[in-house]
Amino acid sequence: xxxxxxxxxxxxxxxxxxxxxxxxxxxxxxxxxxxxxxxxxxxxxxxxxxxxxxxxxxxxxxxxxxxxxxxxxxxxxxxxxxxxxxxxxxxxxxxxxxxxxxxxxxxxxxxxxxxxxxxxxxxxxxxxxxxxxxxxxxxxxxxxxxxxxxxxxxxxxxxxxxxxxxxxxxxxxxxxxxxxxxxxxxxxxxxxxxxxxxxxxxxxxxxxxxxxxxxxxxxxxxxxxxxxxx
Numbered sequence: 001x002x003x004x005x006x007x008x009x010x011x012x013x014x015x016x017x018x019x020x021x022x023x024x025x026x027x028x029x030x031x032x033x034x035x036x037x038x039x040x041x042x043x044x045x046x047x048x049x050x051x052x053x054x055x056x057x058x059x060x061x062x063x064x065x066x067x068x069x070x071x072x073x074x075x076x077x078x079x080x081x082x083x084x085x086x087x088x089x090x091x092x093x094x095x096x097x098x099x100x101x102x103x104x105x106x107x108x109x110x111x112x113x114x115x116x117x118x119x120x121x122x123x124x125x126x127x128x129x130x131x132x133x134x135x136x137x138x139x140x141x142x143x144x145x146x147x148x149x150x151x152x153x154x155x156x157x158x159x160x161x162x163x164x165x166x167x168x169x170x171x172x173x174x175x176x177x178x179x180x181x182x183x184x185x186x187x188x189x190x191x192x193x194x195x196x197x198x199x200x201x202x203x204x205x206x207x208x209x210x211x212x213x214x215x216x217x218x219x220x221x222x223x224x225x226x227x228x229x230x
Contacts, residue, residue: 001137003028003122003224005217006130009144010179010190011094012151012158014201014209018144019126020072021210022217029120030072033127033134034097036110038088039066039079041096051099061109068117072124089162091174098178101128102185122224128182131193140217141196144209150202151175 005028007019016032023030043064049056067078077085087093100106107129114134117123127134131141146154152172159166182190192198197216201209217223 002118002120003220003222004118004135004138005124005140005142005213006135006138006193006196007124007126007142007144007213008128008131008190008193008196010128010146010151010182011175012155013144013146014154014204014206015126015144017206018209018213019124020075021206022213023124024072025210025214026122026124026217029117029123030075031068031114031117031123031125032075032077033110033114033125033130035068035075035077035085035088036066036113037097037101037106038093039077039084040064040106040110041093041100042084042088043079044100045092045096051096051103054103054105057100057103058105061106066110066113090164091159091166095174095178098181102181102187104187107133107187128190129188131196132191133188136193139220139222141193142213142216143192143196143198144201145198146200146202148172148175148179 005022007015009015020030044051044057044060047060049060065080068075069078070076076083077088111134114125125135131138149172152168152175155175156166156168156171159171199209199212
């Protein structure tokens with residue numbers, strides 16, 4: 001089995017930035033599980049599928065192909081053979097993705113897809129249930145967190161840079177709603193995995209976050225000094 005690093009945590013805790021940097025530094029595959037949910041959410045919105053319509057979602061899942069490719073700093077998300085990387089970062093898609101993630105039917109299928117990516121070699125994956133559900137046997141488990149005010153400011157800046165201005169207060173309200181949904185859902189609730197290193201990034205910069213994770217990964221006795229092949 002390939003060496004796996006999981007980085008879980010709530011939205012805007014620094015998961016994506018940290019996971020990309022760590023994967024790039026190590027030469028590992030970068031797996032953005034949230035992008036897979038977003039791609040499915042994008043398709044559901046395009047087809048007018050309600051997030052609680054399990055029958056329609058099941059049909060959609062049967063006829064949907066999701067994949068990831070590219071280097072960590074140039075990751076691409078593929079939906080039915082089409083690159084949708086630049087279409088899935090809107091607030092509407094984020095909200096839909098969060099609602100779909102609470103549906104057991106959706107989570108079961110996405111977990112299958114995520115686990116299959118391990119066949120490609122060692123990876124760094126980021127999401128909300130990687131260490132608890134998708135890769136419970138991962139060699140290294142990290143849980144990044146930060147206070148909601150800090151996360152709201154980060155997400156607001158990200159949206160502004162993407163050309164989607166949104167006030168910090170509105171972003172914080174959205175994050176609090178998503179946190180509540182993620183932490184209370186019956187299937188795969190958001191929580192730190194057993195044995196995970198919990199890192200509060202509220203007062204940390206990106207370099208500090210990345211250094212902290214890399215130190216833990218490289219000290220693991222099973223860390224591959226030569227990259228494994230798929």
